[in-house]
Amino acid sequence: MADITLWLPERDTVTHQALGKAAEECGELTQILARCIIQGIEGRDPKTGQPNRERLAEELADVDAAISWLFELLDLDIETHNARSDRKLTGFREWADMIKGSPAE
Ligand SMILES: [Mg+2]
Structure with missing residues (x-):
């Protein structure tokens, strides 16, 4: 198997631009x-x-806005997104509590 593979840019112009805008x-x-x-x-x-x-x-x-556009355009699963986002936010809040209770604070 070759180490080098062919990469081509996203072919759908709107998707290409939405991905680029999100990166920007x-x-x-x-x-x-x-x-x-x-x-x-x-x-x-x-x-x-x-x-x-x-x-x-x-x-x-x-x-x-860029994220919302990608979700619309690519028909990504918003329920999975929301569940993951909620789990992340809960973790961030727990982490903040740990930081506040640490000796460094
Ligand atoms: Mg900006």
Whole structure:
């Protein structure tokens, strides 16, 4: 079996663009997450003066829209998505409680 295989781009143009847009929006979210980590949620963009908190909310909304579009377009299972998301959120909340109770806090 060859180690190299042929890869071709997604052939459906709308799906191709929706996947690309989701990746682009995830990149924008990654940028503001990094800024919030290094500068703080209450910091501001040094060039525009926009609060990090406001920009974070915008990019979360953009990613949310991109995700919703993919679910519609690809007919993904929303019930499975919601169940997994609920499990993740429960875990994140438990983790936050563990952090709050740790010696580092
Ligand atoms: Mg965006």
